[in-house]
Amino acid sequence: MSQPAVFLDRDGTINEEMGYINHLSRFRLLPLVVPAIRRLNDAGLKVVVVTNQSGAARGYFPPSLVEEIHVLLQKILADGGAHLDGIYACLHGPAAGCDCRKPSPTLIHQAARDLGLDLSRSYLVGDRYKDVETAANAGVQGILALTGYGRGEYEYLRAAQKVQPVHVAPDLPAAVAWILADLGENPL
Numbered sequence: 001m002s003q004p005a006v007f008l009d010r011d012g013t014i015n016e017e018m019g020y021i022n023h024l025s026r027f028r029l030l031p032l033v034v035p036a037i038r039r040l041n042d043a044g045l046k047v048v049v050v051t052n053q054s055g056a057a058r059g060y061f062p063p064s065l066v067e068e069i070h071v072l073l074q075k076i077l078a079d080g081g082a083h084l085d086g087i088y089a090c091l092h093g094p095a096a097g098c099d100c101r102k103p104s105p106t107l108i109h110q111a112a113r114d115l116g117l118d119l120s121r122s123y124l125v126g127d128r129y130k131d132v133e134t135a136a137n138a139g140v141q142g143i144l145a146l147t148g149y150g151r152g153e154y155e156y157l158r159a160a161q162k163v164q165p166v167h168v169a170p171d172l173p174a175a176v177a178w179i180l181a182d183l184g185e186n187p188l
Contacts, residue, residue, distance in 0.1 A: 002118035005085070006040050006179060007108055007140065009126030010051035012148015013172055014073070017127065020055035027069050030147055034080035036173040041082055043180055046115055048086040049073075050107040050124070050134070057093035066091060086111050103130050105138030121183070125175045129153050129161045136163045141182075143167045143175045 011017050016028045040047045049070075056063040070087050077083055088107040092098040100106045112119050124135035127148030135142030144150055144165040154168060167182075169175035 002112075002116045003044070003046060004121035004123075004183065005046035005048055005111070005115065005117045005119075006176070007048050007050050007111070007122065007124040007135075008037075008172070009102075009124070009128070009131045010049050010053075010073075012127035012150065013125055013131075013145050014049070017148035020058075020060045021069060022055065022061040022065070024065070024068055024072060027072060029073075029076060030171065032171070032173045034077055034082050036176040037077060037084070038080060038082035039176050039180065043183075045179075045183075046085040046117060047083070048088065048108075048111045048115070048117075049084055050088050050102065050111070052090045052102050054091070054093045054101075056091040057096065063091055085115055103133040103137055105134060108134065108138035108140065123175075123179050125169070125172060125179075126150075127153070129157060129163070132161070132165045133163050135165075141166045143169055143178070145169050145171055145175055147171050 008014055014033050021027050037047055053066045055061050066089055088111055090100040092101055119139045122140040124140050125143045125145055127145050127150035132142035132144055142165045167178050
């Protein structure tokens, strides 16, 4: 039986947006991210990260650093009683012409196949309109978080965007609260 999921962008949504994270020491979670993800886990929802990491293709850091960061992320979450059900990353640059780079829905579709997800009842939270567009392309509801690039994109780029979010949240914890309310008492 397929179930809903919450897809999360990484940089600017889960952790501080600081350009390219080219060293493990630069990876810092945003406040209250661990309890927010734990709330989703406790509700029985699958939680999946979908992220573009073109710094590897651009030579800013080795591709292995992306995996090291994801191992650290999983450890931090586990220490706080939370977990991710999957992490899907595109390591290609924008000019590569790959089919996995957001706003393509490929990473979300792959996760849906791998984890048995119901995309019609799923959400994507991100800090860029590219994430909102990805959500629409995948058939999930897009939520814009005002962390990372979110506030600037919302204030200055909103009018020019073809796809608008179903909800705008100040941060991931607020987005999680909205998602759980939207799904009702029994999300599964």
